[in-house]
Amino acid sequence: MSALLEASALRKRFGGVVAVDDCTFSVASGTVTGLIGPNGSGKTTVFNLVTGYVGADGGAVTFDGVHIRRPSPALLARRGLIRTFQQARIFPQLTLVENLVLALPQPWWGFGRASVGREERLRAEHLLDEFGLLAHADVAAGELSYGQQKLLEFAATLMSRPKLVLLDEPTAGVNPVVVERITSHVRRLNEQGLTFLVVEHDMNVVMSLCDPVIVLDGGATIAEGKPHEVQRDPAVLDAYLGE
């Protein structure tokens, strides 16, 4: 298995706080890699650095064999790396279909085309069907429940057929039924060859879904391995429970 995403020696400080310090990890192609750690350990900052939402102070990111000198969200999205956010982020005033079609980046000369092409609509409807949202296809996304919005955001990441999806707490704030649906979608898509990097707080989800698991503490990787190994790692126990 080759590494799809490699981050080496990432560093970021906010004022006097070192959020990420010498963080190195890689995500192998075809895995569902978990990224865990106690609150404030730098998980989301790592996400932001890798996807270019926040500029790193140092370190390097390689995606799909290409060294990304200055990560930018749009550039990485076009290369096949898409992320979700902790709080579901959708376009509330646009319909579900439009939300999905927007996830297909356009070349600049494509601005003149019809906002939703026929084929794009078919693909969007197909995805909405998979996620059980087809009945709401032409409803404004803001009218969905929070759980449905999470599903929509997830569905949108798949629209452009990415290589790697970064899920930032995909099950936070949703009910167990939706959690179950999201995890089963991740499993199914992973079987189809899609790679995931998942930040998650729910340990049951992590243990059942992720392999391998990377543990962060104080902005650095302290452990990496199979979920049950990581669970027994003294450094990890120490980070979570304190001395």
Place this chain on the structure above:
Amino acid sequence: MSRIRLAGATRAAIVIGALALFPFLVGQQWVQIGVLTLMYAGLATAWNLVGGYAGYVSLGHVAFFGVGAYAVAVAFTRWFSIGGGYRPFYVLPLIGIGVALVSVPIGWIAFRTRAATFAIVTLTLLFVVQQLAFNLHSLTQGSLGILLPQPSFPNSEYEQPFYYAMLGLLVLGLLVSRWVATSKLGLTLFAIRDDEDRARGLGERVTLAKLMAFALSTGLAGMIGAVWAYHLGQIYPQFAVDPLITIGMVLMVYLGGKGSLWGPVLGALILVPAQQELAYDYGSSELYLIAYAGVFLAVMLVMPRGILPSLTEQWRRRSARSRPTRPSQRAEEPATS
């Protein structure tokens, strides 16, 4: 789908047809008010491309209006004659393209900011252009202003050419708006309005989309400014780059309905004649500002989204409430038969 399109085209034909017939039915003083109304309708429509579609509240649009005004004033006092009087209208496309090109680097800088900061940056632009107009004496004659040559249109129909020029620009603005709203560009702009960071994260070219909308919008404003200058016959920095024009166009968009096609036009059709009426009846030209404030308050309280979207929403709710009986009956039919 096509029925909706047909209904839209019919509505547009009726409104534009009525506006085109208007000068035949009334006297010159009303046509003059019509020129002003159409001017604001066009400006509001242009502003809506950026403020309504992309959600970027620009307070500097009048700067480009002023650039267009000075372009025509300088060109036709120094370099060219107005010929039969129609020549300034023929160069409007050039002025539009020129102003749009000038606006791109400015927009590129301004669009690095958002929300309130963007409003302030663009407002600053307004004063920069006004100061330039005051101080670039050799070009603008500063506070002396520029007196444009007067066309030899017959007195009984003097206002007509200006009226139809403004109407043409409004129609152009509406066509551009309609095209943008139904294209990928519009979808990207709407996404920017809702959540720009996410749009960027999905790989959309947000900066390019914003700049395209800005260029289209400022180009229209520049052409309208050019017609305005020619119509007025004399321009001064404080009137060509007047904050009140900016406030007017923004207010009309909010009144009629931000982001809708006809909202800005409706806003102008209500506010401009009302403003003229106040000016005539009460003699004070500043009184309308109080009325502006009153209108704005009423809109915020009663229809915060503007007249058109609020009415459409109400109509949609009402028809949705009365509908449920029929589709369910139809759905049951196959089962029973």
